[in-house]
Structure formats: C-alpha cells, structure tokens
Amino acid sequence: MDDAIVIGSGPNGLVAAVTLAQAGWRVRVLEAQPRPGGALYSLETTLPGFIHDVGAAFFPFAHFSPAFRQLRLDEVGLQWRAGVYESAHPGPDGVCPSIARDVDLAAKSFGTDGDAWRWLANWQADMGPRLAEALLAPLPDIRPALKLGFRNLSRFALAGPRSAAGYARVLFRTEAARRVIPGLSLHVDLGPDDFAGAPLGLVLALLAAGSGFQVPVGGARSITHAILTRLEQAGGILQLNTRVKEIVVRKNRGVAVRTENGDEVPARRAILADVGAPALYLRMLPDSHVSGWVRQSIRSFRYGWGTFKMDWALASPVPWRAPEARQAAVVHAGDSIDDLVSFTIEARAGRLPTNPYLVIGQQSLLDATRAPTNGQTLWAYSRVPSFLPDGWDRHKEMFADRIDARIEGLAPGFRSLIRGRAIFAPDDLERMNENLVGGDLGGGSAQLSHLLFWRPVFPYFRYRTPVKSVYLCSASANPGAGVHGACGFNAAQAALHDSTARGLALG
Numbered sequence: 126m127d128d129a130i131v132i133g134s135g136p137n138g139l140v141a142a143v144t145l146a147q148a149g150w151r152v153r154v155l156e157a158q159p160r161p162g163g164a165l166y167s168l169e170t171t172l173p174g175f176i177h178d179v180g181a182a183f184f185p186f187a188h189f190s191p192a193f194r195q196l197r198l199d200e201v202g203l204q205w206r207a208g209v210y211e212s213a214h215p216g217p218d219g220v221c222p223s224i225a226r227d228v229d230l231a232a233k234s235f236g237t238d239g240d241a242w243r244w245l246a247n248w249q250a251d252m253g254p255r256l257a258e259a260l261l262a263p264l265p266d267i268r269p270a271l272k273l274g275f276r277n278l279s280r281f282a283l284a285g286p287r288s289a290a291g292y293a294r295v296l297f298r299t300e301a302a303r304r305v306i307p308g309l310s311l312h313v314d315l316g317p318d319d320f321a322g323a324p325l326g327l328v329l330a331l332l333a334a335g336s337g338f339q340v341p342v343g344g345a346r347s348i349t350h351a352i353l354t355r356l357e358q359a360g361g362i363l364q365l366n367t368r369v370k371e372i373v374v375r376k377n378r379g380v381a382v383r384t385e386n387g388d389e390v391p392a393r394r395a396i397l398a399d400v401g402a403p404a405l406y407l408r409m410l411p412d413s414h415v416s417g418w419v420r421q422s423i424r425s426f427r428y429g430w431g432t433f434k435m436d437w438a439l440a441s442p443v444p445w446r447a448p449e450a451r452q453a454a455v456v457h458a459g460d461s462i463d464d465l466v467s468f469t470i471e472a473r474a475g476r477l478p479t480n481p482y483l484v485i486g487q488q489s490l491l492d493a494t495r496a497p498t499n500g501q502t503l504w505a506y507s508r509v510p511s512f513l514p515d516g517w518d519r520h521k522e523m524f525a526d527r528i529d530a531r532i533e534g535l536a537p538g539f540r541s542l543i544r545g546r547a548i549f550a551p552d553d554l555e556r557m558n559e560n561l562v563g564g565d566l567g568g569g570s571a572q573l574s575h576l577l578f579w580r581p582v583f584p585y586f587r588y589r590t591p592v593k594s595v596y597l598c599s600a601s602a603n604p605g606a607g608v609h610g611a612c613g614f615n616a617a618q619a620a621l622h623d624s625t626a627r628g629l630a631l632g
C-alpha cells in the first residue's frame with residue numbers, strides 16, 4: 126500500500142510528492158490529464174517546432190524558493206536563461222521604464238525616476254534571498270519574516286495597506302514610472318486603486334530586480350520533468366489519466382481516494398490534494414465531515430478574474446519601438462495608471478476590456494531551443510471576465526485581434542510577422558486544467574480577504590483540513606499563486622510532522 130496519495134501533478138503536487146518520497150514514504154501521484162505539470166508545461170500549440178508554455182512562463186522564485194533549492198534541480202539538468210531586461214513597460218509616450226538586474230541599466234531607463242528605482246533595487250539587494258524565504262514560509266511561523274530586520278519590515282508595513290497606484294505616486298514622479306508597480310499587481314486580480322494592492326506589485330518588482338524573470342531551457346515543462354526525475358529517483362510513481370472523484374473517510378481519517386472509474390486507492394498515512402479549495406472541501410470530502418460553517422465559508426471562496434491567453438509563432442522578433450522591450454524577458458502593455466484603472470473597471474463589470482492590459486513573454490529571445498531557426502515564439506495574457514453572457518466562443522477571435530492590435534501599436538509591423546497563433550479563453554484553460562476555475566490563474570483571489578489566515582478558510586490556513594491525514598497543497602493554500610512549490614513543500618512538512626506525532630502517540 127502507498128503511504129501517500131497526491132491528487133494532481135501541478136508543481137505543488139509534485140514538490141509535495143518528492144518531499145514525502147525523499148523522507149522514505151511510498152508515494153503515488155494521480156493526475157487527471159494525459160500529461161503532468163498542470164499549469165507548468167509546454168506544448169507546440171501553434172506550429173511544429175514552436176514550444177509554448179501553457180501557463181507559467183517566468184520564474185522569479187526559481188533560485189530563492191526553499192522548496193526548489195532542496196530539490197537541486199540544476200543537478201538533474203535544469204538550466205536557466207535570462208534577458209538583459211526582466212520587465213519592460215513601454216507606453217505610447219515613447220518611454221520604457223524597465224527593470225533589470227543591472228541597477229545602472231534599469232535606473233537609466235527610469236530617467237528622472239532613476240534614483241527612486243535605485244532606492245528599490247538597493248532595498249532588494251539588502252534583503253537578498255531572505256525576501257522569498259519570508260514570503261514562502263508556512264504560517265504562523267514569523268521567524269523568516271523577522272530575519273528581514275526592522276528596517277525592511279517597516280518598509281513593507283508602510284506599503285502594506287496602500288493601493289498600487291497610491292504607492293507608485295508617492296515613490297515616482299513620472300507617469301511612465303508610475304505604471305510599473307500597478308502593472309505588476311495586475312498579474313493577479315489587484316486593480317491600481319485596490320486597498321492593499323501595492324505589496325504584490327512591489328514584491329514582483331523586487332524579485333525581478335533580484336532573481337529576475339528567468340526561463341528554463343526547453344520550456345516550462347523542463348521544470349516539471351526535472352521534478353519528475355527527482356520523484357522517480359526517490360521511488361515515487363506518477364499515474365496519468367486518473368481523475369480523483371472523492372476521498373474515502375473512515376473514523377474521521379482520510380484512508381483512500383476513489384477515482385472516476387470507481388477504483389479505490391488506499392493511502393496509509395496521508396492524502397494531499399493539489400486541487401482548488403472548493404473542489405476539496407465541497408466535492409471530495411464527505412459533507413458529514415466538514416462543518417456547516419466551513420462549508421459556508423468555502424462557498425464564498427472567490428476566484429480571481431479569468432485569463433485570456435495567446436501564443437504566436439513569429440517569423441522574427443517583435444519590432445518594439447522601445448529598444449529596452451526588444452531585449453526584455455517580459456513586456457507589459459499598460460499605458461498609464463488611468464489606462465489600468467479603466468481596464469480594471471471593465472474586467473470587473475464583466476465587459477471585454479477595450480484596451481487589454483497585457484503580460485507578454487518573449488521566451489525564445491532568451492532560449493533559442495523554443496523555436497526553429499529564423500522563428501520566434503511569443504506568449505501573452507490579459508485578465509478578463511471569467512464568463513460572458515453569451516459565452517466565449519463568439520468573442521475569442523475578435524478579442525485576439527484586439528490583443529494583436531495593441532501589440533501592433535507598440536511594435537508597428539508585428540502583425541505581418543505572425544505565422545500562427547493559438548487562443549485560449551478562460552473556458553479553454555479550465556478544460557486543460559480544472560484548477561483554473563473560470564480561467565483564474567491564481568487558485569483563488571489575491572485580495573487580502575483571501576490571503577494569510579483566510580486562505581483558503583480560517584482556521585485551516587496551515588494545509589490541514591477538518592479530516593485527519595488530508596491536506597490541501599495547491600495554490601489555493603498559502604502562500605498562493607506562482608511556481609515556488611511552497612504550498613506543496615509546506616503541506617508535505619505538515620503531513621510528515623503529523624505522522625511522526627501520531628507514531629509517537631501510538632508508542
């Protein structure tokens with residue numbers, strides 16, 4: 126019999142599985158889809174030879190996440206590539222403030238706000254890896270945060286309640302620099318004027334300046350394959366095409382999972398679910414084992430906005446007007462705070478954004494293995510309403526054209542380079558991976574009401590659930606979205622701890 130069953134093979138599920146297997150447990154991962162990796166994979170979605178990341182594409186936590194560091198993935202062949210600039214923010218004003226790991230280069234692109242950028246970069250340098258360690262630690266352990274020191278903690282405390290736009294207005298003088306942090310906050314569902322929206326954008330800016338928005342050689346799937354190598358080395362097993370329907374509970378303990386085919390797969394010590402919190406609490410666990418209050422709270426668990434994602438096969442690199450953007454890993458299209466505010470209002474009102482804010486990835490510029498010679502890949506997403514009253518199908522092509530037009534505005538000639546494109550509306554993303562509910566890429570909202578002690582529901586913010594031996598290990602748990610493996614690593618640590626404690630109690 127297996128010691129642990131892990132439901133789902135996203136990065137969190139796989140990290141949890143390896144952590145348990147390396148501790149000597151027999152581990153089996155059950156994955157619903159015919160391929161592993163969840164939102165961490167790559168496929169030829171446009172034309173043969175063009176490798177596109179299906180979801181996550183840039184990895185600011187790659188080198189600093191304690192979960193990844195313990196896996197030593199570079200020793201099983203994982204290699205990284207970086208751009209000259211990490212994040213470029215061009216606008217119609219012709220200016221392009223850009224984050225780079227080279228402070229002088231970045232400061233130059235911030236122009237009049239160069240010194241303000243230097244202040245941020247020095248702050249990042251002072252914290253180094255301690256920032257990621259603090260962000261990814263399990264709650265309520267505040268020791269990693271305390272290691273940041275009083276000065277750094279005070280700076281975060283001052284930024285904490287601010288909106289992204291408010292913080293940017295205090296820090297920067299130019300409109301161009303002011304679009305950077307609110308643009309980064311919009312990676313999740315945090316609009317420029319949202320209460321406590323600044324920290325996420327600020328942290329992404331600091332991480333970009335520190336570890337950068339690097340890409341793995343061969344595509345995001347190389348990370349998944351490297352973790353799978355570690356799993357195999359530790360004796361763990363991955364079983365594809367196996368969707369788990371429910372968890373079998375006896376004497377308030379999770380003892381097995383039941384698959385969609387009706388098979389019962391027993392687990393001696395633990396079941397870890399790399400699934401959305403509502404899927405675990407409302408579908409997989411029997412009603413009788415979850416109190417009415419917890420079920421009620423999980424019913425109001427909110428997902429973030431939908432995601433509209435595109436891939437392009439291009440004949441040559443995007444001819445951005447801004448030279449910084451031509452050498453950047455990620456380019457953000459968002460003209461100004463006002464533009465980002467209008468975008469947010471439209472997305473929240475359920476309307477298709479008129480001028481879509483875009484996160485654009487230029488992976489093949491950094492990693493030539495992604496495209497054939499004389500070709501380039503491009504990847505982008507916009508946040509959108511999860512659902513449209515008359516469905517997504519009839520709007521997909523039109524909205525994709527709107528995205529093309531937005532890029533064309535910043536890079537005249539772009540459209541003439543397109544050899545192929547692939548379009549994924551929110552419902553396509555959810556079909557690919559049922560955790561991407563309504564196309565949300567974050568496993569749940571990133572609003573303060575859905576973070577920390579409230580993620581996914583109080584008092585179950587430490588991976589444990591009302592049922593013994595059953596743990597939530599997906600991005601619906603703390604610290605939330607992103608490829609850092611921390612949800613899986615921390616949940617596995619909780620399972621190991623509880624199992625040892627049970628063993629001691631049994632004598």
Ligand SMILES: Cc1cc2nc3c(=O)[nH]c(=O)nc-3n(C[C@H](O)[C@H](O)[C@H](O)COP(=O)(O)OP(=O)(O)OC[C@H]3O[C@@H](n4cnc5c(N)ncnc54)[C@H](O)[C@@H]3O)c2cc1C
Nearest residue numbers: 133135136137157163164180181182183369599600607608
């Ligand atoms: C378009 C997009 C862009 C993104 N960009 C970035 C980025 O650049 N950088 C970054 O760090 N993050 C990014 N993210 C977010 C990141 O990908 C996620 O936060 C991360 O993948 C979450 O990992 P996870 O293991 O919790 O779940 P997932 O990656 O969602 O994997 C969950 C897995 O569980 C499986 N599963 C679900 N239910 C069942 C079931 N009942 N039975 C069996 N299997 C099941 C699914 O099929 C899936 O394989 C992006 C996401 C998307 C969608």
